[in-house]
Amino acid sequence: MTIGLGKDLLGLETLSREQIQLILDTAEPFKEISERAIKKVPTLRGATIVNLFFEASTRTRVSFEFAEKRLSADAVNVAASGSSVAKGETLVDTARNLEAMRIDMVVIRHGASGAARFLADRIDSTVINAGDGMHEHPTQGLLDMLTLRDRFKKLDGLKVCVCGDVLHSRVARSNIWGLTKMGAEVAVCGPRSLLPNAIAEMGVTVFDRIEAAIEWADALNVLRLQLERMQAGYIPSLREYNRVFGVTRERLERAPKEVLILHPGPMNRGVEIDSDVADGPFSVILDQVTNGVAVRMAVLYLLSGGKAELAEAAKGGA
Amino acid sequence: MAAPQSTLLDARAIERTLRRMADEIIELNEGTDDLVIVGIQRRGVQLAARIVSNIFDRETVKVHSGALDITLYRDDLQTVGPRPVVGPTVIPVDVEGKRVVIVDDVLYTGRTIRAALDELADFGRPKRIALAVLVDRGGRELPIQPDVVGKVVAVPNGYRVDVLVRELDERDAVVLAPSGAGS
Amino acid sequence: MTRVLLRGGRVVDPSQRLDSVSDVLIADGRIEACGPRIGNDASAPDIQTIDCKGLVVSPGFIDVHCHLREPGREDVETIASGARAAAAGGFTAICAMPNTDPVTDNQAAVGFIIRQASLANAARVYPIGAVSVRQRGESLAEFGEMVAAGAVAVSDDGKPVASAHLMRTALEYARTFGIPVADHCEEPTLAHGGTMNEGIVSARLGLKGIPSEAEEIMAIRDILLARRTGGHVHLCHMSTRGSVELIRWGKDRGINVTAEVCPHHISLTEESIGNYDTNAKMNPPLRTQDDVDALRDAVRDGTIDVIATDHAPHHYDEKEREFADAPNGIVGFETALAVNITWLVKSGIIDVPTLVEKMSTAPAKIFHLPGGTLRKGGVGDVTVFDPVAERVIDPKRFLTKGRNTPYGGRTLAGLVHYTIVGGRIVHKMTG
Numbered sequence: 027m028t029i030g031l032g033k034d035l036l037g038l039e040t041l042s043r044e045q046i047q048l049i050l051d052t053a054e055p056f057k058e059i060s061e062r063a064i065k066k067v068p069t070l071r072g073a074t075i076v077n078l079f080f081e082a083s084t085r086t087r088v089s090f091e092f093a094e095k096r097l098s099a100d101a102v103n104v105a106a107s108g109s110s111v112a113k114g115e116t117l118v119d120t121a122r123n124l125e126a127m128r129i130d131m132v133v134i135r136h137g138a139s140g141a142a143r144f145l146a147d148r149i150d151s152t153v154i155n156a157g158d159g160m161h162e163h164p165t166q167g168l169l170d171m172l173t174l175r176d177r178f179k180k181l182d183g184l185k186v187c188v189c190g191d192v193l194h195s196r197v198a199r200s201n202i203w204g205l206t207k208m209g210a211e212v213a214v215c216g217p218r219s220l221l222p223n224a225i226a227e228m229g230v231t232v233f234d235r236i237e238a239a240i241e242w243a244d245a246l247n248v249l250r251l252q253l254e255r256m257q258a259g260y261i262p263s264l265r266e267y268n269r270v271f272g273v274t275r276e277r278l279e280r281a282p283k284e285v286l287i288l289h290p291g292p293m294n295r296g297v298e299i300d301s302d303v304a305d306g307p308f309s310v311i312l313d314q315v316t317n318g319v320a321v322r323m324a325v326l327y328l329l330s331g332g333k334a335e336l337a338e339a340a341k342g343g344a
Numbered sequence: 345m346a347a348p349q350s351t352l353l354d355a356r357a358i359e360r361t362l363r364r365m366a367d368e369i370i371e372l373n374e375g376t377d378d379l380v381i382v383g384i385q386r387r388g389v390q391l392a393a394r395i396v397s398n399i400f401d402r403e404t405v406k407v408h409s410g411a412l413d414i415t416l417y418r419d420d421l422q423t424v425g426p427r428p429v430v431g432p433t434v435i436p437v438d439v440e441g442k443r444v445v446i447v448d449d450v451l452y453t454g455r456t457i458r459a460a461l462d463e464l465a466d467f468g469r470p471k472r473i474a475l476a477v478l479v480d481r482g483g484r485e486l487p488i489q490p491d492v493v494g495k496v497v498a499v500p501n502g503y504r505v506d507v508l509v510r511e512l513d514e515r516d517a518v519v520l521a522p523s524g525a526g527s
Numbered sequence: 528m529t530r531v532l533l534r535g536g537r538v539v540d541p542s543q544r545l546d547s548v549s550d551v552l553i554a555d556g557r558i559e560a561c562g563p564r565i566g567n568d569a570s571a572p573d574i575q576t577i578d579c580k581g582l583v584v585s586p587g588f589i590d591v592h593c594h595l596r597e598p599g600r601e602d603v604e605t606i607a608s609g610a611r612a613a614a615a616g617g618f619t620a621i622c623a624m625p626n627t628d629p630v631t632d633n634q635a636a637v638g639f640i641i642r643q644a645s646l647a648n649a650a651r652v653y654p655i656g657a658v659s660v661r662q663r664g665e666s667l668a669e670f671g672e673m674v675a676a677g678a679v680a681v682s683d684d685g686k687p688v689a690s691a692h693l694m695r696t697a698l699e700y701a702r703t704f705g706i707p708v709a710d711h712c713e714e715p716t717l718a719h720g721g722t723m724n725e726g727i728v729s730a731r732l733g734l735k736g737i738p739s740e741a742e743e744i745m746a747i748r749d750i751l752l753a754r755r756t757g758g759h760v761h762l763c764h765m766s767t768r769g770s771v772e773l774i775r776w777g778k779d780r781g782i783n784v785t786a787e788v789c790p791h792h793i794s795l796t797e798e799s800i801g802n803y804d805t806n807a808k809m810n811p812p813l814r815t816q817d818d819v820d821a822l823r824d825a826v827r828d829g830t831i832d833v834i835a836t837d838h839a840p841h842h843y844d845e846k847e848r849e850f851a852d853a854p855n856g857i858v859g860f861e862t863a864l865a866v867n868i869t870w871l872v873k874s875g876i877i878d879v880p881t882l883v884e885k886m887s888t889a890p891a892k893i894f895h896l897p898g899g900t901l902r903k904g905g906v907g908d909v910t911v912f913d914p915v916a917e918r919v920i921d922p923k924r925f926l927t928k929g930r931n932t933p934y935g936g937r938t939l940a941g942l943v944h945y946t947i948v949g950g951r952i953v954h955k956m957t958g
Binding site: 116118136140141144 | 727803852
């Protein structure tokens with residue numbers, strides 16, 4: 027039975043376990059391509075993909091660009107600014123203009139939750155969500171799961187704690203949906219002012235103290251804490267955040283077992299995570315980056331067309 | 345009701361054929377120097393492993409081997425419907441200047457081999473690439489010919505030829521079956 | 528002048544505790560008579576007879592909370608288009624909130640609305656003046672002059688009166704003129720940046736939520752200030768269980784607080800937002816089923832006095848945006864009756880007389896407006912409707928310029944047949 031992904035990848039909440047499994051399994055062979063001397067396969071040759079980024083992001087955009095180019099697609103970067111209200115051309119018009127130039131896929135990052143879905147409902151091209159507001163960042167969730175699976179050989183029953191500003195984090199949400207679908211046990215840890223009020227209804231355990239989270243977890247996914255949160259009154263200071271919630275070497279050493287450390291980047295060294303942890307033996311942060319390209323190649327590959335009705339015509343032939 | 349199948353080669357016949365093919369490869373290569381046997385996913389990989397073993401029996405040399413998945417290089421990806429699963433590609437040696445022998449189970453239109461040649465080119469520039477197939481069923485759509493052939497099979501209309509290997513299919517056999525009787 | 532005879536309908540008038548098959552005669556713009564078999568002069572040439580068999584005949588509906596976008600956004604709604612849409616919804620009178628551009632905070636602005644409304648020749652339009660100059664929440668607007676020009680209440684709706692001190696002085700000052708101060712209850716710092724109800728749905732969708740407490744804190748504040756000042760506070764569009772409990776607390780103590788609920792808050796929950804549907808985005812937002820249940824009970828037991836529409840048309844382009852950027856509000860005139868009947872009457876929570884009380888009698892009483900009754904001598908404002916017939920809601924056929932409704936495509940019960948203002952038929956059902 028072949029499982030499809032549909033037209034778009036908008037989030038992990040709406041994917042089934044089988045679909046997530048398919049993406050992770052498909053990412054495996056793509057890892058190898060990045061290890062070759064010629065890091066290219068002709069699979070998406072001639073496909074036009076637009077990276078429509080409304081929020082600055084070097085890391086994710088470059089990762090997608092590598093994925094697109096390694097599949098031989100033509101990648102075009104569009105750095106659009108701001109929201110529909112402020113900056114002139116609406117999101118719909120931007121997309122329709124691009125579509126009129128006959129593009130195959132749009133990878134969109136936008137500051138508004140729901141922006142990827144908004145776009146996907148209005149254009150025929152495939153839409154891949156590279157992060158929409160506080161809603162989801164599915165490829166990040168997928169590469170986090172791939173990294174965990176590489177180390178632990180499975181996700182079922184794995185104990186993963188997402189640490190930090192869950193309230194404002196799309197990475198946290200994608201992790202929560204994806205991991206629970208795959209059978210992992212998910213927890214969150216952070217100041218209550220940075221956890222959604224309805225967190226208990228999201229199927230996760232809540233740890234108020236990082237020490238308890240470390241003792242319980244097989245792996246920690248440490249989120250970046252943004253300066254704005256302090257200014258908006260959610261926490262008193264970054265200094266206190268580090269003292270109370272920081273993932274430090276001392277805290278990890280007191281853990282009963284080795285705890286794997288993930289971070290979506292970019293890191294605030296000395297705030298949510300100390301340097302000796304980020305660069306230490308339990309950190310898989312760089313593996314996440316490598317896996318990111320493979321996962322994105324897998325997603326592009328799986329979404330890039332192939333119409334079922336033509337499959338009949340293509341039977342046979344080796 | 346079970347589809348009528350006929351067995352063209354049974355396990356013993358395959359064994360003999362693979363021994364002969366290994367001998368021909370050694371002869372073609374004038375020895376085992378710089379030889380790299382690369383099997384095409386999926387069943388070409390198992391056949392390649394047996395050929396490597398046969399070569400060892402003859403020459404007491406374990407030649408290098410690898411596996412190639414050509415899914416990403418197919419020329420019909422737009423039309424095959426939901427994405428075919430991509431298997432692993434492992435080329436453990438630098439192919440630059442080597443003599444590569446591609447091994448596949450059935451040679452038909454030649455498109456798989458074309459894809460394999462394109463993919464190999466991305467790994468380097470072998471000195472020579474040869475092709476060894478267990479079954480040649482004719483019907484070429486591209487100018488591609490095997491150097492070493494196990495058996496030439498004429499496949500009537502409405503039929504297909506399948507190679508079964510015990511590692512994946514519980515037995516070794518080359519069978520002729522009506523097409524549409526499952527892949 | 529033509530007289531209008533409404534014959535054989537089910538006449539429902541809570542102000543006279545009337546609910547029976549009867550006739551209503553309107554003459555010279557006033558209710559002339561109301562009783563069985565008035566139609567002796569049925570052959571008189573100046574009488575227009577309307578057969579109301581199978582229909583309900585009630586005092587005209589009065590909407591105490593709506594937004595007409597004139598002056599400022601005539602592309603979205605004018606006083607005329609709004610008044611006609613209201614008439615199509617069975618409303619014989621509507622009260623227009625002052626958050627126009629410029630704000631209706633002086634006698635000239637009030638006069639402008641009165642004049643535009645008279646040209647519209649449809650539902651009556653009563654202006655509501657601003658509480659504060661430019662609705663900036665700093666200094667009081669001239670209540671006296673606005674009332675003299677025709678304003679019936681004051682409100683800064685669109686926004687809360689954030690300063691408790693200003694709300695207090697507004698309540699005290701409004702006593703001089705006998706008008707209610709209508710407050711949009713929203714604590715600004717709690718609600719800041721929120722675009723929907725705070726809860727599990729907002730957590731899933733990654734949208735900043737507005738907690739129920741943002742409304743409840745202001746509701747109790749207003750109730751306490753009404754107690755202190757003896758003024759009349761009218762709480763706009765209540766949306767939470769907590770608010771209902773606080774209103775009950777206030778009324779139990781004899782405090783002069785009245786409250787309204789909108790049809791959408793007694794019918795839909797936050798789940799209607801689905802995949803970021805901006806047609807389900809308004810302020811206060813759709814809440815949980817528990818809140819909906821509490822509001823319905825409150826309509827039944829009288830804690831909620833009136834049902835008002837908060838009709839808020841927006842341009843298609845403005846709603847066709849990312850959820851957080853889209854403006855708040857949905858249209859309501861032409862769906863109000865059907866939503867109320869489908870979710871309150873059909874489900875057995877209230878009966879038709881109570882519905883008429885909430886949509887006509889009580890609004891008139893609370894805002895001291897003519898109408899709300901079929902007593903002899905009262906204004907000839909009457910609504911004739913079918914409480915049972917169903918139809919599919921088609922936004923393209925609305926008379927309002929706005930199309931932003933979450934009810935499009937739904938089959939609802941309740942159909943307006945005639946809307947009569949001052950004895951003139953200003954709306955007649957077509958098709």
